[in-house]
Amino acid sequence: MTGGLYWYMKDDLPSVAELREVRLQTPMQVYSSDGELIAQFGEIRRIPLRLDEIPATLQEAFLATEDTRFYDHFGIDPIGVARAFFQLMVTGEIQGGGSTITQQLARNFYLSFEQTWTRKIKEAFISLHMESQLSKDEILELYLNKITFGHRAHGVGAAAQVYYGKEVGDLTIAQMAMIAGLPKAPSTMNPISNPERARERRAVVLGRMLDEQVITRDQYENAVKEPVETRFHGPEVTMSAPYLAEMVRAEMVTRYGEDLAYNSGFKVYTTASAKQQRAAQLAVQNNLHAYDERHGYRGPEAILWEAEEDAWQPTQIREYLRDVDALGLTYPAVVLGVQDQQAMVLRGSGEPVTLRWDGLKWARPYMNAERQGAAPQNAAEILKAGHLIRIRLTENGWRLAQLPEPGAAIVALRPQDGGIAAAVGGYSFRISQYNRATQAERQAGSNIKPFIYSAALENGFTLATLVNDAPINQWNPGSGIAWRPRNSPDVYEGPIRVREALAKSKNVVSVRLLRSMGVNTTVEYLTRFGFAFDELPRNESLSLGSASMTPLEIARGYAVFANGGFLVTPYFIERIADASDTTIFQARPAVACVLCETEREVIQAPQVITEQNAFLITQAMNSAVWGGGSWQHKTGWNGTAWRIQRSQPIVRKADRNIVGKTGTTNDVKDTWFSGYVSGLVTTAWVGFDNLERALGSSTMNENLDSSEQEISGVEAGAKTALPMWIEFMETAVQDVSTEPFDVPPGLVSARIDLATGKLSRNSDYTTGFEYFLPGTAPTEYAEEGSSSSNIFDDEDSIF
Structure with a gap:
């Protein structure tokens, strides 16, 4: 009869040999370039382990509870079968239980959990096959990695992480017993969903472990008394980079589809380093808090009780705060009381915190984007008992905070190959998943x-x-109005050299340059930097930045200047490994390299401008940082990026080899800074997601000195975006090349008169050396002719 049943069902039975090559559903993990876990994606949480990596006590806990004769039977336990048969005779129904570990594994891999004779028979045959082709240790290892433990945890490695935030080797005996008891009813007996039932089940497991002499009486007594303390633990993410992780997730789903991407155990290594990514996230958050503070305090998020009402008890406050998330750098807290120039608040963790005056005095009232109220004189002007607020921890202690309203982004590229070194798309991914670095x-x-x-x-x-x-x-006859582009600030200097005009960001000079070339010629030229032809305006506003671009697109364009004229393609996945750590994809980016044509293994990026042109623009943007003229002789001037000079970490590492350009739209709705050293290009942007909102302006806060509020006045690229760039680069620059930008072949250097741009025989502060393409250096000396003969004006151009 048994042979007949086998013959009848054999075509429906899977090949057990597949188990040796089984693909456990394992989540995709995303890592930084230096191996820190950024994120984990997939419905199933699993951490595959070898049997020798699982503590013997934990193994014995499962054997004592699920299958004490595991190493003695042949896949089916006659005693267990007899017990199940007896239950059938008594109840008239097929009952659960009685299955060996081998049978449970067979059911988990191949069968449903329905209680039918057909399933039971198939389960028995598959179990026999398993026992004939796999060793006992192999079966136990598969079981401990496959079994379900609730909360999407599959396998003991994931269970230890989900419930206790530990590796299996760090579990206590009580915790091992808790995990070993979960397979019976993982959704209803787990310690998160039902602590009391979990405690009862743990006691049963500990009793079995004692009966089987896995543990001693003392160990049993101590473990039974151990509190059931657990909470849900997410993946062991060691570096938070959610915007970058989401970029990886979307790309992997595009490449492999959702099922393979989420369940194949892929390990994706990004181009971003943990150090630089952390620095970028912190720079975005700190900069937005600085903006928010200088524009004023918008008040509490909620008022839990008024002055005439009874105050909430600490337990009630803690219960309420359990549902209020910590976001970004901020933690929710409730004000308990206010005294003169300090306030007492309670965090959701139960920790009381004293907010001292240094952490409160910034909070003058927010009026609108342009106005702030009077500086407060005491804490009662800012806070009252019952206020739900946010606080953040700084190097000077706890500080009153609020969730910043503007958006911001930083993206950093390796200019030689386009690898993304860091990407942050906003203050907090939990608040907004909109990635401003790549989408805005x-x-x-x-x-x-x-x-x-x-x-x-x-x-x-x-x-x-x-x-x-x-x-x-x-005058525009069509519209009947005049176009009057203006400098910012509204200052005009008359004849000015191109280098100085770029360094000072002279708007009207940019307009005149575009007019000299014509709009169409300029648009065609800008496409060399990767900008889409159809998205560039066909009018003179292009010269002032009316084109809309993402921070990543702008960073890519600046990389052309940084690498000597090559257009690289940004990428963020360096390598993909499968579940067995075999590399299945290795990035081969096209690189910026003048000599690459002689190297067969290297793909050369297209050269879109000459090395000489890239160097000359780099020189002009270097002047935006360092300025020019002679301060001693009162002819010195600053470029728009002069604040970089005050950053000792950057200057100490990079010396004067720093390049950059500010950017501000006329209505101050967008502020930018893009800059680079030889090994890294970084673009920073700040603005509101609402395109109608301007960043406004701020006045100095009377409570703060210049070190506490370094910026006031109208927001701008130099004030709003550049500080974020500086904070990030102070860290990032330490680990990248900051070599001088070498003078490319073909350029000539000539001493010129700084006022006229002509050649000079002098060697004093009125002169300086300038670089020229061959045949473009001036031939006239300053003293030999009129200084005005070399001045370009749009009235001389044809357009």
Whole structure:
């Protein structure tokens, strides 16, 4: 009869040999370039372990509870079968239990959990096959990695992590017993969902372990008394980079589909380093808090009780705060009381915190984007008992905080190959999953000017060419209004050299340069940097940055200047390994390399501008950081990025080899800074997601000195985005190349008169050396002719 049943069912039985190659459903894990876990994706949480990695006590706990004769039977335990048969005779129904570990494994891999004779018979046959082809240790290892433990945890490795945040080797005996008891009813007996039932089940397991002499009487007594203390633990993420992780997730689903991407155990190694990613996230968060504080305090998130009402008890407050998330750098707290210049608050953890005056005095009232109220004189002007607030921990202690309203992004690229070193798309991924680094198309403002100036050098201008920095009034007959682009600040210097005009971000000079080339020529040229032809405006506003671009697109464009003229393609996945750690994908990016044509193994990125042009624009943007002239002789001037000079960590590492350009739209809705050293290009952006909101302005807070509020006045790229760039680069620059930008072959250097751009025989503060393409250096000396003969004005151009 048994042979007949086997013959009848054999076509439906799977090949047990597959078990040796079985693919346990294992989540995708995303890592930084240096191996820190960024994220884990997949419905099933699993940490596959070898049997020798699982403590013997934990193994014995399962054997004592689930199958004491595991190493003695042949896959089916006759005693267990007899017990199940007896239950059938008594109840008339097939009962659960009685299955060996081998049978449970067979059911988990191949069968349903329905209580039918057909399933039971198939389960028995598969178990016999398993026992004939796998060793006992192999079966036990598969079982301990396959079994379900609730809360999406599969396998003992994941169970230890989910319930206790530990590796299996660090579990106590009580915790091992708790885990060993879960397979009976993982959804209803787990210690998170039902602590009391879990305690009862743990006691049963501990009793079995005592009966089987796995533990001593003393160990049993201590374990039974151990409190059931557990909570849900997420994956052991050691570096938070949710925006980057989501980029990886979307790309992996595109490549492999959801099932393979989430359940194949892929290990994805990104191009981002943990150190730089952390620095980028912190820079975004700190900078947004600084902006928010100088614009004023918007008040509590909620009022839990009024002054005339009874105050809440601490237990009630803690219960309420359990449902209020910590977000970004902030933690929710409730004000208990206020005394003069301090306030007492309670955190959800139960920790009382004293907010001292240094952490409160910034909080003058927010009026609107342009106005702030009077500086407070005491804590009662800011807070009252019952206020739900946020606080954040700084190096000077706890500080009153609020969730920043603007958005921000940082993206950093390796200019040689386009690898993304860091990417942060906002203050908190939990608040908004919108990745502003890659998705926010915002007006570029003056961040576009280096590309305009690059086009000008390609079309006959030099860094020494004088252009008229004077107001423009252009009548438009069609609209009946005049276009009057203005500098910011609204200051005009008359004839100015191209180098200085870019460093000072002169708007009217950018307009005149575009006019000299024509809009169409300029648009065509800008596509060399990877900007989409159809998305570039066909009017002169292009010269002031009316084109909308993402921070990643702008960073890619700046990388062309940093790497000598090559257009690299940004990428963020360096390597993909399968569940067995075999590399199945290795990135082979096209690289910026003048000599790559001689190296067969290297893919060369396309060269889109000359090395000489890239160097000249780099020189001009270097002046945006370091300025020029002679301060001693009162001719010195600063570029728009002069604040970088005050950053000792950057200057100490990079010396003067730092390059950058600010960007601000006319209505201050978008602020930018893009800059680089030889080994890293970084773009920073700050603005509101609501395109109608401007970043506004702030006045100095009377309670703060200049070290506490370094910025006031109208927000701008130099004030709003540049500090974020500086904070990030202070860390990032320590681990990247900061070599000088070598002078490429073909350029010539000539001493010029700084006022006229002509050659000079002098060697004093009125002169300086400038670089020129061959044949473009001036031939006239300053003292030999009129200084005005070399001035470009749009009235001289045809467009």
